[in-house]
Amino acid sequence: MRGPEIEPSIYAADFANLGRDMATLLDGGAKIFQFDVGDGHFVEPITIGPIVCQAIAPLFSEKGGILDVHLMVDNPEHHFDAFSKAGADHVTYHHEVVGDPAPLIAHARELGMTVGVAFSPQTEPEDVAASAGDVDLVLCMGVHPGYSGQAFIPETVERVRRLRELLLPHIHIQVDGGVGMENVRELRAAGADLFVAGSSVFAHADPVAAYLALAKAVR
Numbered sequence: 001m002r003g004p005e006i007e008p009s010i011y012a013a014d015f016a017n018l019g020r021d022m023a024t025l026l027d028g029g030a031k032i033f034q035f036d037v038g039d040g041h042f043v044e045p046i047t048i049g050p051i052v053c054q055a056i057a058p059l060f061s062e063k064g065g066i067l068d069v070h071l072m073v074d075n076p077e078h079h080f081d082a083f084s085k086a087g088a089d090h091v092t093y094h095h096e097v098v099g100d101p102a103p104l105i106a107h108a109r110e111l112g113m114t115v116g117v118a119f120s121p122q123t124e125p126e127d128v129a130a131s132a133g134d135v136d137l138v139l140c141m142g143v144h145p146g147y148s149g150q151a152f153i154p155e156t157v158e159r160v161r162r163l164r165e166l167l168l169p170h171i172h173i174q175v176d177g178g179v180g181m182e183n184v185r186e187l188r189a190a191g192a193d194l195f196v197a198g199s200s201v202f203a204h205a206d207p208v209a210a211y212l213a214l215a216k217a218v219r
Helices: 015-027 050-063 080-086 102-110 125-131 156-166 184-190 207-217
Strands: 005-008 032-038 066-072 090-094 114-119 137-141 172-176 194-197
Touching: 005 207, 015 050, 015 207, 032 050, 050 066, 050 080, 080 090, 080 102, 090 137, 102 114, 114 125, 114 172, 125 137, 125 156, 137 156, 156 172, 156 184, 184 194, 184 207, 194 207
Parallel strands: 005 032, 005 194, 032 066, 066 090, 090 114, 114 137, 137 172, 172 194
Antiparallel strands: none
């Protein structure tokens, strides 16, 4: 992982032209893409899985991109092996569904992936920081997980600030949900350095221009 970085969210992409649009953004400078996985249990929608990851992984390998898999699922440990085989570079599990994160973190590293922990708006940053352990990033949700295009929860900025005070300096803080030009600078100032952008990139007439504008705003 590196930072600061804008991460286009594949969940918000045009799936009829997925390979083309991924290649265009990779060529335009985007390197880390978030791959959101919903299971229909932890979150209501069933989204995308290892088959889609496997289909686009060769493109990412060719162009030096990183596939950052966000597991919005119950029992995330059941999915680590499948995503590793499919070409994922990183996996993030949710704090709300994991009692003891140490075995998950160790397993992800055994598979050659970096690993993170996400937390939803109802969870306190202090609780996550206390159990984060040896993760590479902590993902602070700016919306309730599940659906793309939701409005940003303003209190997220303060939650990021509190989290940054609690975490070791080398641990990245990622924000996902409602991130755009109207809040990305404030989130950066609060301590975040990885910013997942869905609609604010893919709903734009020129996704590369939207990505570059966001990237410039956080550097």
